[in-house]
Amino acid sequence: MAQRTPLYDTHVRAGARLVEFAGWEMPVQYAGILAEHEAVRTRVGLFDVSHMGEVVFRGPKALESLNRIFTNDLSKVADGQAQYGCLCRDSGGIVDDVVVYRRAADDLLVCVNAGNRAKDYDWLAGHAGGADVRNESDDWAQLALQGPLAAQLLQRLTKVNLSQMRSYRFAPGEVAGVPCLVARTGYTGEDGFELFCPSAQGPKVWDALMEAGQPEKIQPAGLGCRDSLRLEMAYRLYGSDMDDSTTPLEAGLAWVVKLDKGEFVGREALVRQREQGLAKKLVGFTLVDAGIPRHGYTVQQDGRKVGEVTSGTKSPSLGTSIGLAYVPTALAAEGSTFAVEIRGRPAAARVVKTPFYVRK
């Protein structure tokens, strides 16, 4: 049976439509995906993302051990700073993409994808390297308050000075009287915050935000618009755009791979791949012809299959059809054209610069 977050009853009361996602019964929409998408781009939306997992590294070896299985470089961030990166296998394939919150060199919280909770914990615990590694996924509720009005709303409920908190920084502090980790992070491309709080208190924080957010016309938001929002930013989704068989270099995540930082799991394979050159690359494209690209559709060149669409939708903000696809490196440059097969017919597509959507 699908798992439920601590906010399940709250969603049912709010009239959410629930669907199963990565083994979780989650709200896909409340008012409708387009309305929620617009609310996050123009005002503020509130997401329950408690299905995400949290694995914590503690002890004197915590930073060093985690850094040896993480592609980015945690020695380069300060305490109170978060960093995005990948966990890789020896092959260079991606175990997961994660955000690490460095509370201290001996206390780091790894936020992992819902569908990868068990796999990631096994992987991380298997590479503990002397650190104390704990799966705290069930202990935390996680809410994402996202949108241009998120800061002004949240500031009314917390003493944490949000005007001093830059992007990808975080601080402990109370929100509506509940002890939280308040992070200026998110997955929408808008300004906003992710609030980690004790599971049982999740509904209290949710209700407080919904009530305090009336002047901002706060909108509860589901996974449907979370997906369209992230895709407009070309943020990758694990399981759709990348998995154990793709590397961060192929997935266009070279910017979070620090090959010069010293030894880490997957480094040798990634160095080799960089030297040999990439056979395929993940690119952003827009459709020139009518239609909507979808995960799994075939990319064609001269009638032959040369790649695959990994994500696609009609962009609510732009009105155009956008997508991500793996294509041969020769077709990866901006302006390259190929066809996406939609119901047996080729639709012309062009590689474009990402993000698709640029915040005004």
Added chain:
Amino acid sequence: MDIPEDLKYTREHEWARKKGTRIVVGVTDFAQDQLGDVVYVELPDVGDPVKKGESFGVVESTKAVSELFAPVSGKVVEVNDPLSDAPETINEDPYEEGWMIAIEPADAKDLDGLMDAKAYRAFVEEQE
């Protein structure tokens, strides 16, 4: 949920309305609600043949693609072209402005095999 008394219904949630010799076709209120925001619609051309129970087009929401199935066999004689620029009409007014195609049926008796409003309501309640 709105289920007009005077229409016939398929198990795939299309409705069919007899209008003179033609059969006008669209999707039901239940269907549009399940789909969510419709953002794209692909319909046949006037003159195309359609076959009862077979796909004649697709509607796509932000998240999903759904096929449309013909309630009767025949020939397409009219298409609601404005839908391609305003697919949200299907959500807003599924039974009137959101109609999709008109079919000149090969055999008008095809309609008799479809559900009436009462049977369709029971069918939908079973699905929920």
